[in-house]
Amino acid sequence: MFNIALIGFGAVGKSFVKLLQLKKNLLPDNMKLKYIIKSDGGIYDKDGLDIDEIVKYTNSNNKIQKHPLWSNISFKDMIKNKDIDILVELTSTNIINGEPGYTHIKSALENNINVVTGNKGPILLYYHELKNISLKNDVYLKIGCTTGGALPSVNAGTIDVLGSQVTEIIGVLNGTTNFILEEMIKSNMDYKEALKKAQDLKIAEKDPSLDVLGIDTAIKMAILSKVIWDVDFDFEKLKIQGITNVRKKDLLDNISKKKTKLVGRAYFLNGNFEFEVKPMLLNKDHPLYFVDGKNKGVHYKTDILGDITVIGGASSPLNAAASIFRDLLYIIENRRR
Numbered sequence: 001m002f003n004i005a006l007i008g009f010g011a012v013g014k015s016f017v018k019l020l021q022l023k024k025n026l027l028p029d030n031m032k033l034k035y036i037i038k039s040d041g042g043i044y045d046k047d048g049l050d051i052d053e054i055v056k057y058t059n060s061n062n063k064i065q066k067h068p069l070w071s072n073i074s075f076k077d078m079i080k081n082k083d084i085d086i087l088v089e090l091t092s093t094n095i096i097n098g099e100p101g102y103t104h105i106k107s108a109l110e111n112n113i114n115v116v117t118g119n120k121g122p123i124l125l126y127y128h129e130l131k132n133i134s135l136k137n138d139v140y141l142k143i144g145c146t147t148g149g150a151l152p153s154v155n156a157g158t159i160d161v162l163g164s165q166v167t168e169i170i171g172v173l174n175g176t177t178n179f180i181l182e183e184m185i186k187s188n189m190d191y192k193e194a195l196k197k198a199q200d201l202k203i204a205e206k207d208p209s210l211d212v213l214g215i216d217t218a219i220k221m222a223i224l225s226k227v228i229w230d231v232d233f234d235f236e237k238l239k240i241q242g243i244t245n246v247r248k249k250d251l252l253d254n255i256s257k258k259k260t261k262l263v264g265r266a267y268f269l270n271g272n273f274e275f276e277v278k279p280m281l282l283n284k285d286h287p288l289y290f291v292d293g294k295n296k297g298v299h300y301k302t303d304i305l306g307d308i309t310v311i312g313g314a315s316s317p318l319n320a321a322a323s324i325f326r327d328l329l330y331i332i333e334n335r336r337r
Helices: 011-022 051-059 075-081 101-110 120-136 153-157 175-186 191-200 215-229 248-254 317-336
Strands: 002-007 031-038 041-044 086-089 114-117 166-172 258-269 272-283 296-302 307-312
Touching (some): 002 317, 011 317, 031 051, 086 101, 086 317, 101 114, 114 120, 114 317, 153 215, 153 296, 166 215, 175 191, 175 258, 215 258, 248 258
Parallel strands (some): 002 031, 086 114
Antiparallel strands (some): 031 041, 166 296, 258 272, 296 307
């Protein structure tokens, strides 16, 4: 039996439930989604929610709070009920203290519940603690969605390089900055004009700070560093520079042979950890040169496997949900064994 609870029902959460419907042929017959919980309540059925009905209900722009099963049920109630095996945690990212995701994930792992999350805050701040709890209780903590949405960054840097040592990580991991830098060239715009266009198209947030200041890229690179090298560090002391001071003239001057990308770079070798995020010029022969638009890419240098690059994973709620779904299938398949 695989019983699931979903916490967080924004765009990614809704897309995840749609994938449970669309890809049900990949799921075991005994899998049930029992809970959908938000901060103010949720819906619950001990025998499993009707996924087809939930999708139809939300597709009609109905608020989940108006659903007939809606009640003041909470995460604490879910823990007390002891009737789920997997928690999908999709609450909003908080990089100040990781809440409420940190409490959700930690409590679930302590109660022998597998966790899949796209929430970067708890993983950035408390990865080692949470990972140790998962190992102690023999449950999974799957975090693929935190480091580039659909891009299989974590798998490529861990599972797919087994037996080798990753010596350097280079990432272009933010679609918003990609779009802005491309628009500055393609449409001959300065930074502020390109940012406004990105905001008008809903590619950039009303407050774009996390993206344009390089913080989002740094978070993803920091998580990869922690996962791959088991290294710990003070995030606030990392070298992070965004794209706000990039000039159109500089981009145009280099366009014939090079592209400017917001790049994260980290290496851990012989006990030395180095980390930086900043706009960098990439030559045409660089493996991340063609990471454009909403796509992302990460390039791993290894000691015996050579260089490995993964590119793609365009940003959208469905792509992010697909990453969550991928991690869910991983847990199910391994638990079946």
